[in-house]
Every structure is written in C-alpha cells, then in structure tokens.
Amino acid sequence: MDPRRLDQIAAAATPSPIEADVAGWWCKAAPDLPFRRASVAVPPADAAADRDRFLASLATVRRWYHRQGLRLIVQVSDALGGHQVVDGWLASEGLSIEAPVLVMTVEEPIAGDRCVEDAGRVEVTVGIDAAWAEEHGGTIAAVRTAAYSRMLAGFGPRALGATCRIDGEVAGVGFGVCDDGWLGIFGMHTSPSHRRAGVASDLVTALRLSAEDRGATGAYLQVETGNAAAIALYERHDFEISHGYHYRSEPAAP
DSSP: OHHHHHHHHHHHHOOSEEEETTTTEEEEEEEEEEOOGGOOOEEOOGGGGHHHHHHHHHHHHHHHHHTTOOOOOOOOOEESSTTHEEEEHEEEEEOOEEOOOEEEEEOOOOOOTHHHHHHHHEEEESOOOHHHHHHHOOOOOOOOOOHHHHHGGGGGGEEEEEEEEEEEEEEEEEEEHHHHEEEEEEEEEEEEETTSHHHHHHHHHHHHHHHHTTHHHHHHHEEETTOHHHHHHHTTTTOOOEEEEEEOOOOOOO
C-alpha cells in the first residue's frame, strides 16, 4: 500500500465535525474530541515546492485554527514529498515536535490456524454508538471510549467495537474501521489489572477476523514510537513498519 494513500485512509477513519480546505491544506477541527488527529492540518502534496507560498498558507491555516479556539497542530508524514524540508520550515515558525508515531501494517489475511485464545471473552459489535460505549466501556478509559463511539457512530457497519471481558469485568476495548479493503485499529486500551493476560492480543485478532468477514484483507494501526511493548505485540501479529509521522504544534494552552 502506498503510504500516502494509507495516510488518507487513516485520516478518513478519524472524522471531525469541522473539515475544510484552507489555503490548500486539509484542516480538521474537533474541539470536543480528545484526539490530536481529529484536529490537525495536513499540508498539500506540493507543500515543499515554494517556501514563501508555504509560509503564507501556514499563516492562514494558523488563523483558521485560532478562530476555532484551537492551537495549530500540523501532521508531518514521511509519505509527504520533501517532508524534511517542510519539517524544517515548521520548526523555524516555532512549532515543536509532538508524539512521533509509527504506522504499522499487515497486508495478508490472518493465519487460518490463529484464533482468539479465549473466544468467549471477546465480543465484536458491528456498528457502535453512545449506547455501546455505556454498555461496553466500563471504567476503562471511559471518556476516550465514549469519544471514540461518538466519532465512529456515523460509519454504521464499517465501525467495529471490541470488548474483552474477564470474569464479567471489562478488561479491554478496541475499535476498528473498515475502508477500501483495510481495517484501521484504534483506541486499544487494557485495564491495568488485566495487563499481561493476552487481552490486547485477543482484541487485535478478533477485530481482524471480524474485518475479514467484511472483505478487509489488510490492517493498519498507529503506535507512538516510545511504546515498545505495543510495538512488540503488533510485530507478533505480523505487523511491519510502513512509515512514520509526527506532529508539529503550538504549545498547549495553560
């Protein structure tokens, strides 16, 4: 999969209530969602072609975000032509690096002999909403679970919600979005009291199997570069690094 196309699929899987073309940049704004990628500016493919034009458009984009009551956050992907040049220009404008991320993919269907270790403890719901979050989220990152459910409700059957229960207690949750033959995996979270119990592994497997039933053959996810445990987990599930991205942002409001 072309990394640029994969970035587009991943961005579309994180819809925002406000999306606009601002000076040729794709700008997303979601004041009520706690996800950076829901409120980011994505430079155009030719961003590195002309410094003066880039800086002029950046100023316009910055003003647009300030009118939304948000700080400016720019996503800089390795898939962008001239991304190192663009990154340097953003640094010169006082934007700092935030949350470097790896995009990992697996392009083959899940192995036929691999199954969820304890299928009874993972439930995958097709189509999720606020009611799903209330029923399945439990106390695990409740605010983020509810936010994901609101964000993905409009996807209908393309959105998947996975819940792992152990002894009747919610031990972990995860989300998936199916698009163009790909499953995007988001919002993975395991209860601290159930870590190292295979919860995340079961969630990934269950989401992939459910997505394959809906025609997805590949899967991707995004993980922060410092999360060595998660990277190792995904590598065990045959995910490989496709490319990376990071954010260049203004300081958070005090």
